[in-house]
Amino acid sequence: MRELVPGKRKLAIVGLVFVIAPLPVMGSGYFIGVLSRILLFALFALALNIVFGHNDQLFLFMGGLGGLGAYATALIADTVGITAWVALPVAALLCGIVALSVSWISARRKFTVILISILTLNLQLVLEEGFVGARDYTGGSTGFPYELFSITGIAEAVGLPSAVVIYYVLLAFLLAGMVLYLWLINSHYGLAFEAIREDEMAAESIGIDVVRYKAIAGFIAGVIIAIAGTMLAREATYITPSIFTFLAVDVIALIVLIVGGIRQAYGPIVGAVIVEIIEAALGTYAANWRTAIFGALLILLFLYFRSGVIVAVQEFLEKRDVTLGGGNGGTPAEAEMDG
16 A cells, blocks of 8 residues: 655654754754754755756745745734734745746746746845835844744743754754655656656646646745745844845755755755755854855765765665665665655
């Protein structure tokens, strides 16, 4: 019988590792922040993996969309007088509809990857300027404290710092996103995504509604990006437009996905761990040297791990007749997703 969510055991192990990870550094706000950024950018990259990796829709307005979710959550909570936990799903739905509209229009117009990237990059620039210009609602470039999602009671009850509680909230969102992803790509949606990615005309000829499936992928990615953007602001405890720029979000998320491996189930997580470890290791250097060294290291990763670290490791092990547990004898991606 086919599993509803293939790879549950592997996901449980990954989840357990992240549950344990903060324990040795519980007293260090810096290391908790690094761990939180790993989860946040794994979440951004997960959304990008769905919409770009499996659908060839290169969204380059993840920062803007994440910012829209964060600001909308705060405004809805403040205006309606409800808790941010209730406002977040509404804001995420709004961002999902925006992303769905972009995907629907792009698919109807048969935009190529390049045209979609140009369209979304322009939307990113519009949203960035909008966040600064709408100062009556966003606080402009100075922003405002972002301490929504009250967790004081929970933190006191479990005896943990608030930053650690936020970390576990982020972990819950990431694991939920991973469950959704594993189910999605192993369902008929995944088969349709693969057919569309290989050849849209051939997919249409066998009855696959390309516009519908691309719109679904866009909606799901939009919801995940909104959640990631909102939690990015919450983790920082202060929201400004600079948090959601193209360089601050989109570039990092794209690097994370490529380093980990496009269309690899755990590519976003592996990529986020590697990129954030490099960032943390270079954190003591002056800003200009840190950027140059970080860029050089990433170039080396792209040169020697073109298909991503996961595939490179699998190929290395296969050459030495070592197989990863849970493989099914198929492609690296298939083997990696098998339970």
